[in-house]
Amino acid sequence: MSYTEATVQLLSPQGTLVENDLSAPYLPLIEKLDDAALKDFHRHMVVIRRFDIEAGNLQRQGQLALWIPSLGQEGAQVGSAFAARPQDHIFPAYREHVVGRIRGLDVMKIIEMLRGQSHGGWIPAETGNFHLYTLVIGSQSLHATGYAMGQKFEGADEATMVYFGDGATSQGDVSEALVFGASYQAPIVYFLQNNHWAISVPVDRQSRTPLYLRPSGFGIPGVQIDGNDVLAAYAVTTANLDAARSGQGPRFIEALTYRMGAHTSSDDPTKYREREEEQFWSERDPIARFETYLKSKGADDAFFSEVAAEAEDLAADIRARTFALEAPPASKVFANVYTDPHPGVDAEAAWQAAYEASFDGESA
Ligand SMILES: Cc1ncc(C[n+]2csc(CCOP(=O)(O)OP(=O)(O)O)c2C)c(N)n1
Numbered sequence: 001m002s003y004t005e006a007t008v009q010l011l012s013p014q015g016t017l018v019e020n021d022l023s024a025p026y027l028p029l030i031e032k033l034d035d036a037a038l039k040d041f042h043r044h045m046v047v048i049r050r051f052d053i054e055a056g057n058l059q060r061q062g063q064l065a066l067w068i069p070s071l072g073q074e075g076a077q078v079g080s081a082f083a084a085r086p087q088d089h090i091f092p093a094y095r096e097h098v099v100g101r102i103r104g105l106d107v108m109k110i111i112e113m114l115r116g117q118s119h120g121g122w123i124p125a126e127t128g129n130f131h132l133y134t135l136v137i138g139s140q141s142l143h144a145t146g147y148a149m150g151q152k153f154e155g156a157d158e159a160t161m162v163y164f165g166d167g168a169t170s171q172g173d174v175s176e177a178l179v180f181g182a183s184y185q186a187p188i189v190y191f192l193q194n195n196h197w198a199i200s201v202p203v204d205r206q207s208r209t210p211l212y213l214r215p216s217g218f219g220i221p222g223v224q225i226d227g228n229d230v231l232a233a234y235a236v237t238t239a240n241l242d243a244a245r246s247g248q249g250p251r252f253i254e255a256l257t258y259r260m261g262a263h264t265s266s267d268d269p270t271k272y273r274e275r276e277e278e279q280f281w282s283e284r285d286p287i288a289r290f291e292t293y294l295k296s297k298g299a300d301d302a303f304f305s306e307v308a309a310e311a312e313d314l315a316a317d318i319r320a321r322t323f324a325l326e327a328p329p330a331s332k333v334f335a336n337v338y339t340d341p342h343p344g345v346d347a348e349a350a351w352q353a354a355y356e357a358s359f360d361g362e363s364a
């Protein structure tokens with residue numbers, strides 16, 4: 001259920017740097033980071049965890065239809081997001097809230113989507129090339145591969161990164177994406193967050209071999225990292241995105257992490273997993289070990305208080321903005337079904353309008 005002899009780890013769960021044959025090629029990338037960059041890693045992990053908790057609370061208070069927590073996966077997400085360059089394109093699944101935030105997305109857009117306030121959420125060109133959430137498991141791997149093929153055809157100095165889960169690797173879409181990525185030597189990094197569960201199905205039931213080995217069958221180099229180690233996520237993703245961007249073809253990263261919370265607010269993990277397993281992973285928390293590391297490098301209490309205050313501010317802001325939202329007109333659900341007017345949709349919209357009008361004059 002845990003790390004293997006192949007897992008690249010730069011920061012141990014105790015918060016100390018790991019120096020071995022696997023970490024050696026990547027440590028120079030960490031040495032290049034200044035204190036401000038390291039502090040930013042921490043800030044983003046802490047702030048998004050607070051946001052995540054607030055969003056979960058809002059769901060329980062009836063403000064959101066659903067919430068999809070990212071608790072526990074902050075290291076994999078923050079490290080990989082900071083590895084991307086501005087011109088790169090990012091295709092998320094549905095749990096990568098902090099990746100969006102780092103790319104410039106106002107995370108309120110995610111709240112609006114899960115409240116049923118908006119349809120798709122945002123415009124990637126305005127949010128740092130952070131594409132839309134995709135709930136159809138694994139399908140974004142095809143969208144991303146197609147996009148990366150386009151980047152290759154245009155000879156752009158860009159790469160694409162696509163996030164998906166361990167469960168998604170069992171979908172045909174992901175295998176097809178790997179075939180096309182390899183055939184076209186597209187500039188893409190497949191970033192698998194193995195959080196050990198696909199709702200209630202454990203990863204060892206989905207794959208008899210470690211998932212980082214699977215891409216080798218497609219001719220794509222794969223590497224396994226400690227996904228709760230933000231430094232490993234940053235350094236390994238940087239190296240792989242650089243390789244993809246410079247014409248060396250696609251790459252695959254398996255980040256070992258853990259979904260500390262429920263699959264979504266509709267799920268109850270106490271029904272299918274053991275407390276011991278949750279305990280094991282909570283001892284490998286991405287934030288706790290990085291805090292220890294920063295303290296060993298001299299970060300003081302003022303810094304940690306400032307980050308905590310920023311997290312509280314965001315939570316309060318999200319709560320206030322959620323309560324200020326007004327229900328959109330029901331007609332909005334018909335607005336973007338087709339580009340051109342469609343008689344079937346028009347008829348349904350007319351029925352809806354007549355139905356609503358039938359309440360005119362009645363008190364609420
Ligand atoms: C094509 C498809 N099949 C089934 C589902 C239902 N479903 C939603 S999430 C999920 C599990 C996905 O697990 P994983 O890929 O590991 O991602 P995680 O949720 O753990 O991040 C499933 C089966 C779906 N959304 N789409």
Ligand SMILES: [Mg+2]
Binds near residue numbers: 165166167194198199
């Ligand atoms: Mg999973």
